[in-house]
Amino acid sequence: xxxxxxxxxxxxxxxxxxxxxxxxxxxxxxxxxxxxxxxxxxxxxxxxxxxxxxxxxxxxxxxxxxxxxxxxxxxxxxxxxxxxxxxxxxxxxxxxxxxxxxxxxxxxxxxxxxxxxxxxxxxxxxxxxxxxxxxxxxxxxxxxxxxxxxxxxxxxxxxxxxxxxxxxxxxxxxxxxxxxxxxxxxxxxxxxxxxxxxxxxxxxxxxxxxxxxxxxxxxxxxxxxxxxxxxxxxxxxxxxxxxxxxxxxxxxxxxxxxxxxxxxxxxxxxxxxxxxxxxxxxx
Numbered sequence: 001x002x003x004x005x006x007x008x009x010x011x012x013x014x015x016x017x018x019x020x021x022x023x024x025x026x027x028x029x030x031x032x033x034x035x036x037x038x039x040x041x042x043x044x045x046x047x048x049x050x051x052x053x054x055x056x057x058x059x060x061x062x063x064x065x066x067x068x069x070x071x072x073x074x075x076x077x078x079x080x081x082x083x084x085x086x087x088x089x090x091x092x093x094x095x096x097x098x099x100x101x102x103x104x105x106x107x108x109x110x111x112x113x114x115x116x117x118x119x120x121x122x123x124x125x126x127x128x129x130x131x132x133x134x135x136x137x138x139x140x141x142x143x144x145x146x147x148x149x150x151x152x153x154x155x156x157x158x159x160x161x162x163x164x165x166x167x168x169x170x171x172x173x174x175x176x177x178x179x180x181x182x183x184x185x186x187x188x189x190x191x192x193x194x195x196x197x198x199x200x201x202x203x204x205x206x207x208x209x210x211x212x213x214x215x216x217x218x219x220x221x222x223x224x225x226x227x228x229x230x231x232x233x234x235x236x237x238x239x240x241x242x243x244x245x246x247x248x249x250x251x252x253x254x255x256x257x258x259x260x261x262x263x264x265x266x267x268x269x270x271x272x273x274x275x276x277x278x279x280x281x282x283x
Contacts, residue, residue, distance in 0.1 A: 074140030
């Protein structure tokens with residue numbers, strides 16, 4: 001069932017409940033990357049995460065956060081949160097799911113680190129205006145039913161001159177193509193739109209993906225924004241990572257997928273869109 005209303009907007013409260021339930025069953029990467037919930041397990045998950053997604057540290061700029069007030073929206077298993085805290089940032093974290101908050105709180109306790117952690121809604125952040133130097137969110141805001149409102153909230157809680165670093169999904173990605181082949185073309189429904197594909201079949205219900213132009217609209221409240229799209233392990237089928245997709249067809253696709261060709265002819269067709277936004281400095 002589609003989670004889009006006739007006018008194209010999600011039924012916010014019901015969809016948000018579905019999203020919360022989906023991610024509360026297993027935080028992103030939990031089943032695939034977290035061998036145990038002791039120190040060694042969390043360290044192994046961090047290594048696996050940054051091996052799969054090596055662009056995270058350079059984008060997040062953990063080392064530059066020392067002494068800054070940093071908010072992470074969507075803490076997941078807490079690897080990035082830990083990296084910010086170890087770099088000396090003053091951390092705050094919110095997540096829609098209790099499961100992610102519990103993982104991150106346990107993780108920080110094991111390593112003697114601190115953060116203000118709480119369940120929270122990206123569309124209604126429980127913080128005063130101009131509270132943070134940096135807001136960071138990796139692969140989260142496209143799951144929120146009202147993503148434009150989430151971006152407006154990021155802008156609101158940033159201090160003047162502050163920076164937001166946000167990853168959202170890119171619409172014209174190889175993963176989008178694969179899902180369209182599987183759930184559109186092979187089901188004799190070639191007219192199925194990518195909007196419907198991401199909404200129904202990628203991860204949690206209502207997941208969205210954006211064009212660069214669409215991302216720039218999301219960033220309209222900010223003084224400036226830079227946008228880069230990167231090829232992922234999912235686009236290249238080089239990993240087992242994925243919250244919903246398994247099976248023989250995927251195993252066969254991994255063997256025949258022309259990774260070398262896509263790297264040459266479609267290097268910008270990755271799923272991950274990395275956005276760095278800057279709030280105007282006060283006059």
